[in-house]
Amino acid sequence: MKSNAEKLCFTRFIINFPIGSKISFGRMTINSKIYRLPGEADNLEKIIDREIKDNKDSARIFNKGREMDKISGTPFSSSDPRFLHLLGIVGTYNYSIHTFVKLDQDIYILETPGLDKDFVKKALESDTQIAKSLTSQKQFDIPNVPGICIDHAFSSIEPTFENIEFGIRLKDFPDVHFSVQTIKNGDGVIPVNLAHEKSESMKQGMTSGLETWLSRLKTLREGKRVVSDWHGEEMLLRVPGGFGKPSIHKFIFRASGLPHDPLHPFVELTMDSGVEGNQTASREPSLSDEEAVALWDWLLNSIHVRPNAVAHRSEIPQPNE
Structure with missing residues (x-):
């Protein structure tokens, strides 16, 4: 064999x-949950719109007028144009973060739910670090540098x-x-x-x-x-x-x-x-x-x-x- x-x-x-x-x-x-949407890179806007729609009811019911709430429901970028963040409102006091990463023809989504407002900034920094570390990888490639192999991708962080x-x-x-x-x-x-x-x-x-x-x-x-x-x-x-x-x-x-x-x-x-x-x-x-x-x-x-x-x-x- x-x-x-x-x-x-x-x-x-x-x-x-x-x-x-x-x-x-x-x-x-x-650190955050991550999943792959193969071949969906051209549909990134639709995928983000769907996530925004799913979060609208929570935002309407539980919005408390905090400064952080003003950026919820609208995707925003960081220093790297390959990915976008989306802050959502979960329940009465918590937030979720979705980070959308384009790698070749695929989309990877990092998801961090149930965050207290005091942990949002730290979670965004962590997701940004992970997103920046991701590179596309063919399924049977064997890298020769420190890091982690996942589904058709490689992360260089620990x-x-x-x-x-x-x-x-x-x-x-x-x-x-x-x-x-x-x-x-x-x-x-x-x-x-x-x-x-x-x-x-x-x-x-x-x-x-x-x-x-x-x-x-x-x-x-x-x-x-x-x-x-x-x-x-x-x-x-x-x-x-x-x-x-x-x-x-x-x-x-x-x-x-x-x-x-x-x-x-x-x-x-x-x-x-x-x-x-x-x-x-x-x-x-x-x-x-x-x-x-x-x-x-x-x-x-x-x-x-x-x-x-x-x-x-x-x-x-x-x-x-």
Whole structure:
């Protein structure tokens, strides 16, 4: 499979995947929520007008005559002509900021809701910094400078908070969906204990009369695992069929990461077979247990930190392909 692989940059990492697979990004946050509107650059005015219209009722009902309210509902620019800000009124006392960025043929929108008036200036400065940092990037380009890869774009800043989600639909196994989520930790980390979660779910199932069904649950593998330099746990299950559903694979890897470390975020990797559309357990899996485990290992073993992902990083884990 290695000879038929492409590489994708996500945040500061690289993963291999089979050629022809479909990549779909979900939630993206770089301090502010950010999402992409592909091919909509020529419709920027219409998109802003729609956002203004959506905010008009709140502005009419809750406008308090503050100085800040006078600029709400009208897009305004900063020093960079590539993007515009829009301040909206949310509820009685709060504000929202939408920043619209044109990159080639796409629009990226940064969204920061629920702001008290005392935080608007700081949020505008943050969104301006993020907007200025964004550059367009082809999907399979691998940059060689510090920063973060997102959906067809690259940000050169080091954000305080980030959360990136994406999924891979495999061309040769269309019922298999592989998903990735990474969250940069703050002061604390999210604890991981997959065995405990499984035990608690089994107890709940037993009390709900699912003893027979649970007795057919097959654990293909579970325990500690290191992916790149992420020390975490994995659990590979073959979920039994029943109640009109087929037997499917449900694999998960989770790592807590380290506080404030961009190379050791909280990570959750999942792989499901039997997916039809966006519905799990909707068709018979195209993979045997052995094939599913082999594909899982191939994907996870390919993940590694890309060169120069962060500034002043001397030791970079290499892929185990």
